[in-house]
Amino acid sequence: MIEIQSVSHRIGQAQILTDVSLRLERGGVIALAGPNGAGKSTLLSLIARLQPLQQGQIRVDDMQLGQCDDRALARKLAILPQQVNASSRLTVRDLVGFGRYPHHRGRPTAGDRARVEAALAQFDLGPLADRQLETLSGGQRQRAFVAMSYVQDTDFLLLDEPLNNLDLAAARSLMAQLRQLADDQGRTVVIVLHDINYATAYADRIVVLKGGRVVADGAPAETVTAAMLEQVFGTAAPVHSVGGRPVVLV
Amino acid sequence: MARATLIALLALLALVCASLLAGVAGLDARALLTSGEGWELIRDSRLPRTLAALLTGAALAVAGQIMQLIAQNRFVEPMTAGTGQSAVLGILLTSVLLPGAALPVKMALAALTALAGSLGFFAITRRLPPTQPLLVPLVGLVYGGVIGAATAYAAFQADMLQYLEIWLGGEFSGTMRGRYELLWLAGLAALASYLVADQLSILGLGEAVSLNLGLNYRQVVLAGLVVIALVSGLTVVTVGMIPFVGLVVPNLVSRVAGDNLRRSLPVTALAGAALVLAADLAGRLLIHPFEIPAATVIGILGAAVFLWMLYGRGSHAA
Numbered sequence: 001m002i003e004i005q006s007v008s009h010r011i012g013q014a015q016i017l018t019d020v021s022l023r024l025e026r027g028g029v030i031a032l033a034g035p036n037g038a039g040k041s042t043l044l045s046l047i048a049r050l051q052p053l054q055q056g057q058i059r060v061d062d063m064q065l066g067q068c069d070d071r072a073l074a075r076k077l078a079i080l081p082q083q084v085n086a087s088s089r090l091t092v093r094d095l096v097g098f099g100r101y102p103h104h105r106g107r108p109t110a111g112d113r114a115r116v117e118a119a120l121a122q123f124d125l126g127p128l129a130d131r132q133l134e135t136l137s138g139g140q141r142q143r144a145f146v147a148m149s150y151v152q153d154t155d156f157l158l159l160d161e162p163l164n165n166l167d168l169a170a171a172r173s174l175m176a177q178l179r180q181l182a183d184d185q186g187r188t189v190v191i192v193l194h195d196i197n198y199a200t201a202y203a204d205r206i207v208v209l210k211g212g213r214v215v216a217d218g219a220p221a222e223t224v225t226a227a228m229l230e231q232v233f234g235t236a237a238p239v240h241s242v243g244g245r246p247v248v249l250v
Numbered sequence: 251m252a253r254a255t256l257i258a259l260l261a262l263l264a265l266v267c268a269s270l271l272a273g274v275a276g277l278d279a280r281a282l283l284t285s286g287e288g289w290e291l292i293r294d295s296r297l298p299r300t301l302a303a304l305l306t307g308a309a310l311a312v313a314g315q316i317m318q319l320i321a322q323n324r325f326v327e328p329m330t331a332g333t334g335q336s337a338v339l340g341i342l343l344t345s346v347l348l349p350g351a352a353l354p355v356k357m358a359l360a361a362l363t364a365l366a367g368s369l370g371f372f373a374i375t376r377r378l379p380p381t382q383p384l385l386v387p388l389v390g391l392v393y394g395g396v397i398g399a400a401t402a403y404a405a406f407q408a409d410m411l412q413y414l415e416i417w418l419g420g421e422f423s424g425t426m427r428g429r430y431e432l433l434w435l436a437g438l439a440a441l442a443s444y445l446v447a448d449q450l451s452i453l454g455l456g457e458a459v460s461l462n463l464g465l466n467y468r469q470v471v472l473a474g475l476v477v478i479a480l481v482s483g484l485t486v487v488t489v490g491m492i493p494f495v496g497l498v499v500p501n502l503v504s505r506v507a508g509d510n511l512r513r514s515l516p517v518t519a520l521a522g523a524a525l526v527l528a529a530d531l532a533g534r535l536l537i538h539p540f541e542i543p544a545a546t547v548i549g550i551l552g553a554a555v556f557l558w559m560l561y562g563r564g565s566h567a568a
Contacts, residue, residue: 050458074464081458083380085322088454089509098452102464106448132508152463 001025002047002156002190007056009042009212016042017212020056026155029182029189031199034209035233040192041082043209044160047190048079060156074102078149079158082192084141086134092144093129096120099151115151123147123177138165146174150181157181159191163198175202200224200245208232221246254506255517262524269300269531294427302430303422303530303544304523305437306485307495311503311522312440312515313481314496316474317368319454319511321375323386324504325560327496328368328482331390334493335397336367337479337486338417342401346408353487357432361483367397368475420490421543422530429488436484439477440519446473447511454509492545494552495522501559 002024009017017039024030032040045051047058049065058065060077078099088095096119100112120129123143133141142162149157159178163171179202181187193199199206200220208216208223210232216223224246226239238249270292314327328334340363344356351359371393378385405414443450449470452460460467485492499522507514526544529551533542 045458048462050461070461070466071464074462079458079462081456081462083456084459085454085456089504090451090455091508091510094451094508094510095455098448098455098463101448101452149462 001059001061002188003057003059004043004047005057005059007043007046007053007058009039009046009051009054011042015212017046020209020212020214022207022214022217024188024190026188027182027186028204029179029191029202030205030207031203032190032192032207032209033194033196033199034215038209039212040209041160044079044158044190044192045081048077048158049073050079050081071102071105074152074154076154077156077158078152078154080145080149080160080162082160082164084145086138086141089132089134091130091132092125092136092147093120095133095144096125096147096151099148100153102152115153119147119151123150139167139170142166143170143174146177154187156188156190159189161192161194163193163195171198178202196224196229196248197250200247224248255520258517258520258524262520262527265524265527265531266300266304269303269527270296272531272534295425298427298430299422299425299530300527302425302433302489303527305430305433306420306489306492307499307522307524307526308519309433309436309440309481309522310485310492310495310526311499311518312443313478314522315500315503315511315515315518316443316450317478317496318500319450320372320471320474321386322380322454322456323375323383324501325384325387325497326390327494327500328364328478329491329493329496330387330394331368332371332394332397333364333368333478333482334486334491335394335401336370337361337364337482338414338491339363339367339397339401339404340483341417341487342405342408342410342414345410345413346404353432357483357487360487361479364482364486365475365479368478372475417486417490419543420485420492420545421533421541422489423541423543425489432484432488436481439480439484443474443477444511444515446470447515450474450515451509451511490543490545492526492548494548494556495526498552498555498559499525502555 004020004022007017007020020043032044034040046053053066060073063073063076093116097108097116100108100116104112120126123146125144125147128136128140133144136144142165146162162174166174175198178189178191182189203220205218206220206223207214208228215232216228224239229235229237229239229248239246240249273296317326317328318324337360340360341356344351344359371390374393375386375389378389402414405411449465452463452465453470457467500518503514503518503521507517529547530544533544533547536542
């Protein structure tokens with residue numbers, strides 16, 4: 001479980017997060033949604049200790065952020081940041097292999113290698129395994145980075161807008177794979193999504209942020225309503241129910 | 251890959267043989283077998299000079315590679331981003347303030363100022379927008395230029411301008427037994443960086459990915475900066491500044507051997523060693539019996555390759 005207790009954060013003069021408290025239970029897909037600048041990415045990067053906490057506390061299971069061992073945390077929680085170095089000449093296999101680094105610290109065992117090969121197969125990266133990252137398309141590269149976070153073998157997987165630059169097929173297949181990780185392996189996926197419809201289709205729970213505060217939180221059918229869209233995004237988009245899921249007409 | 255390495259090793263061996271035989275004093279392979287004088291020449295002058303060029307080249311290339319990973323930018327290297335200039339400033343200040351200091355003391359102080367210089371460089375370039383990768387080397391050039399100007403002024407005030415040229419223009423003609431051995435330390439520092447090859451490769455993926463993998467980002471960066479500072483300080487003290495090696499070699503090697511340092515770092519070191527030795531050899535032969543400094547030869551060569559990298563096919567900025 002990830003427990004966020006009254007976290008506030010400023011960058012310069014700007015107040016990014018104000019008194020955010022959340023409990024993210026184990027298992028399932030949790031989507032963070034909200035307009036640009038709502039603080040979604042900041043919240044995610046604070047959970048993943050990419051930035052130091054300024055105010056409040058975050059616990060990941062029994063580990064207190066800022067006081068726990070970085071390596072131990074890297075075996076419990078993985079984050080795929082929004083901006084990753086795209087011009088690297090690492091091969092896909094090497095990149096995915098670095099996902100095992102928190103486990104082997106530079107000395108991969110046969111078991112580590114086997115896991116890497118399995119991840120390459122699972123994310124359809126087999127034919128690309130020896131290609132360098134800079135020669136891949138945006139979608140292929142994204143898949144390679146997701147595979148790297150996957151082999152890190154953590155209970156919690158945090159992804160910051162992984163659907164950027166992905167076409168419809170790639171986005172759907174990535175979401176389906178994340179769904180499967182949650183359902184079959186009991187992993188907890190926390191994902192920042194821009195497109196509310198992906199959140200309603202794949203997430204169990206949607207946390208909506210606006211102006212650095214949590215303004216809605218719950219199952220998709222409860223949170224995604226025309227009233228919420230009006231209040232949070234300031235746009236009057238009709239919401240229809242299709243197959244039990246709310247769908248925003250754009 | 252294995253064949254390419256073999257060819258490179260053979261080429262390096264040929265260069266070493268040529269370097270041992272080339273020079274103003276005549277020496278042919280047959281004389282070596284018959285007279286002791288030939289051996290003395292090799293032991294006291296030719297071998298030290300050859301080793302100095304190899305060590306300098308390998309260490310500078312590795313230092314350049316590390317700097318590029320820390321900066322996340324393929325266009326920086328210590329000698330064109332203020333580190334080398336800071337080392338020169340350190341030596342100058344030591345010579346003025348502690349004229350009687352032993353060479354290791356000078357070297358230590360040069361490495362310290364080099365470290366301060368690179369910290370300053372990274373403090374400035376951290377604030378640059380990541381969307382403008384070419385700003386980083388440009389700021390580095392200006393930054394190095396400012397430190398160089400301050401050094402020149404200090405040297406002028408202390409009446410030491412003529413020494414400045416020795417430190418600024420790297421060359422090997424004065425290398426003798428007993429006067430180059432500090433370079434082994436630079437080679438050792440470069441070798442030590444291979445122990446953290448994985449950590450350095452991860453560094454190249456950025457701070458966020460490094461932190462995510464549980465890497466102690468600050469510690470690895472600091473270790474890298476110490477290697478860069480040691481290499482810069484030691485090479486500037488012993489042979490003087492040699493630009494472009496740290497820039498050109500890692501870039502060319504990365505094109506062939508990729509960015510996984512566990513595989514590419516040995517190639518980078520070998521190629522750097524070969525480049526500097528070849529440049530020194532060319533400098534010795536082109537206007538024989540006079541010499542062109544290795545730094546000049548590499549400066550001309552490196553500038554051409556740099557331009558090709560910038561404008562040539564498949565150039566990637568960051």
